[in-house]
Amino acid sequence: MTAIAEAVAGGLIGGRLWLYANYHCNLTCAYCLTESGPTVPRRELPLHRLPEITEEARAMGFTAIGVTGGEPFLVRGLPNALDRMAAILPTLVLSNGTFFGRALLSQLAPLGGRDFKVQISLDSAEPAANDEMRGPRNFAKVVEAIPRLIALGIGVRIATTTEGLEPAALERLCDLHRSLGIPDADHVVRPIVRRGRAVDMGLGVEAGPADLPAELTISTDGAFWSPFGPTVHGGRLDTDLLLTRVTRPLTRPAAALLEVAGAGSSRPGPEQPRIC
Amino acid sequence: MAKVELLSKERAPLLARPYYERGDPGPIAAALATVPELMQPMLALIDTVFGPTSVEPRHKEIVILRVSSANGCRYCTDLHTKVARRMGFAPDELAALRGEAAPPQRWSAKERALHAFSEALAKEPGEAVELLRAHVSEPEIVELVALGSTTALLNCFATALELSG
Numbered sequence: 029m030t031a032i033a034e035a036v037a038g039g040l041i042g043g044r045l046w047l048y049a050n051y052h053c054n055l056t057c058a059y060c061l062t063e064s065g066p067t068v069p070r071r072e073l074p075l076h077r078l079p080e081i082t083e084e085a086r087a088m089g090f091t092a093i094g095v096t097g098g099e100p101f102l103v104r105g106l107p108n109a110l111d112r113m114a115a116i117l118p119t120l121v122l123s124n125g126t127f128f129g130r131a132l133l134s135q136l137a138p139l140g141g142r143d144f145k146v147q148i149s150l151d152s153a154e155p156a157a158n159d160e161m162r163g164p165r166n167f168a169k170v171v172e173a174i175p176r177l178i179a180l181g182i183g184v185r186i187a188t189t190t191e192g193l194e195p196a197a198l199e200r201l202c203d204l205h206r207s208l209g210i211p212d213a214d215h216v217v218r219p220i221v222r223r224g225r226a227v228d229m230g231l232g233v234e235a236g237p238a239d240l241p242a243e244l245t246i247s248t249d250g251a252f253w254s255p256f257g258p259t260v261h262g263g264r265l266d267t268d269l270l271l272t273r274v275t276r277p278l279t280r281p282a283a284a285l286l287e288v289a290g291a292g293s294s295r296p297g298p299e300q301p302r303i304c
Numbered sequence: 305m306a307k308v309e310l311l312s313k314e315r316a317p318l319l320a321r322p323y324y325e326r327g328d329p330g331p332i333a334a335a336l337a338t339v340p341e342l343m344q345p346m347l348a349l350i351d352t353v354f355g356p357t358s359v360e361p362r363h364k365e366i367v368i369l370r371v372s373s374a375n376g377c378r379y380c381t382d383l384h385t386k387v388a389r390r391m392g393f394a395p396d397e398l399a400a401l402r403g404e405a406a407p408p409q410r411w412s413a414k415e416r417a418l419h420a421f422s423e424a425l426a427k428e429p430g431e432a433v434e435l436l437r438a439h440v441s442e443p444e445i446v447e448l449v450a451l452g453s454t455t456a457l458l459n460c461f462a463t464a465l466e467l468s469g
Contacts, residue, residue: 237318253318270317272341284341288318 032282033089040289041242043091044120046255047081048247049073049106050098055124055163059189059231061224061259064098068260071248072098075105077276079112081246084278086117090244096122096255107135114144122147122187126166128173133180140181147185147216148174152193153200174208185214191231193217223259223266237269242289244282250274251281253288307465310334319343331379331467332458353454359447365391366418367425369401371452374426377459379467414439418448425452 029037036043050072053064073081082093093113100106100121113119125148128136148170152158155167177184186205193201198217205215220232240254247258249265250273257269271284311317311334313324320337323329329337332350336343354368365388372380385398399405400419407419417439424432432452436445461467 267311267315267317267338270340271319273339274341280341284319 030089031286035286035289036089036091041244041285044094044243045081045085045090045092046094046096046243046245047073047078048097048245048255048258049078049095049100049103051248051260052102053097053099053124054102054126055099055166057124057163057225058161058229059220059224059226061221061226061256062098063225063260063263072103073246073248075103075109078109079116081275081278082113082116082119088278088282090117092118092120094120094122094255099124099127101127101132107132107139110136110144111138114139114142118143118145120145120147120185122149124149124162124166125170125173128169128176133176136177136182137180145183145185145214146177147187149187149189150201150205151188151190152197153204154197157197171204171208174205174210178209183214184208184210185216186210188215188217189220190217191220221256223256224261227261237288240269242285244271244285246275246278246281251284253285306331306335306467308335308338310467311337323347331469332462335461335465335467349454350458353451357447359444359451362391362393363415363418363448364451365393366401366415367422367448367452368455369398370403370419370422371426371455372459373401373403374423375456375459375463377463379462379469380455380459383469421448422452425449426456 032041035041048062050070051062051064052066052068052070052072053060054066056065078095085093093116095110095113097103101123106121110119110121121144123146149162150158150167150170151161152167158167159165174184188201202212202215206212220226221235222232223235226232235256237253240256243254245252245255245257249258249270251271252258253269253271257266259266271288272281274280310331311320316324316337317340319340320333320343323333323337323343328334333343333347336346354364357364365384369381369384369388372384381402385402388398388401393401394408396405396408397411400407407416411419417436421432421435424435433445433449436448440448
């Protein structure tokens with residue numbers, strides 16, 4: 029058993045390796061960790077690196093891959109890379125759900141029935157409340173996209189990022205995702221983390237390494253402690269959760285993660301997301 | 305003003321944090337923190353080479369300050385002028401080590417050799433070791449070359465990044 033596999037099995041680190049495909053996005057969400065938007069510089073991991081890293085991750089003992097951004101589906105050629113990645117490890121891609129038109133769905137069709145899921149952000153069952161944080165017509169696009177993905181045999185998860193949803197509002201949101209065919213187990217509710225744009229908006233909760241599960245995260249800027257690490261504030265990369273600048277071979281940042289995680293082994297293990 | 309960000313304690317990466325525990329780690333460490341995987345090996349090298357070894361501290365400081373001044377490193381020269389003053393070097397000795405005067409007549413032959421060796425290491429490294437041979441053992445030659453070379457590395461690092469105290 030590899031050191032990573034042991035650490036994952038022991039709950040010291042999370043089994044999922046996260047990849048920041050890019051930083052740019054068509055939306056400008058109020059709480060975005062990475063200050064993503066349409067006008068930010070286009071910084072992204074080279075597409076060919078995504079399957080390469082996935083293969084390295086599998087060999088080292090990681091058990092799953094997560095792809096995030098930015099909006100990953102703005103990266104041209106991503107579906108093909110996801111196809112290769114899902115053949116190596118279970119793959120989850122996070123999306124704002126606004127690009128699932130006919131062209132993209134046809135590219136994703138080969139992923140139907142595979143160990144591949146799309147996690148789409150949806151913050152409220154009320155279109156106005158959702159769109160206030162996530163942009164005009166976001167709600168409508170998301171509720172249109174979900175059935176299309178499910179029809180292809182692609183698993184969908186819903187991620188709700190909230191300052192504190194009233195129980196009744198949460199129940200309405202859960203009713204909505206159930207009606208769209210998404211079970212409770214695939215609905216993640218999480219707090220806004222006060223990093224990135226959320227700092228300026230005065231939103232969210234402070235979170236340091238002691239609060240965030242150790243989940244190795246690779247971006248074009250380096251390797252980080254958590255997917256909440258490669259955040260951007262005031263146009264400048266946050267470095268407080270940076271592990272290493274080197275990401276190849278993956279053994280280098282993985283060793284750094286184990287070093288830090290081992291030093292703070294009294295930390296709680298990777299927490300399960302709260303589900304409704 | 306430095307040419308790169310010198311990371312504050314609040315922005316220090318995880319592997320860099322131990323170096324901030326006792327306050328400001330200094331500009332060399334704060335610059336290295338931007339690439340945290342460089343910190344531990346580079347600072348360990350510096351600590352080992354500059355720290356206690358078989359060569360006397362006074363002799364080591366002659367090499368560090370003279371190499372730094374010969375290399376024109378303002379940051380290292382100013383820093384080690386203060387260090388040397390605290391160690392008890394007299395004003396005329398400091399002037400010699402800063403390249404502003406000849407070595408004092410009262411210096412021993414070994415101290416003169418170290419001074420000449422340090423100048424040569426900065427300007428004609430291939431000539432430097434022969435200036436030491438009559439005065440030190442072979443292990444000491446290796447150690448002094450490692451000391452002078454590490455000093456030169458730091459001189460280049462500090463000058464290129466325009467570090468200041």
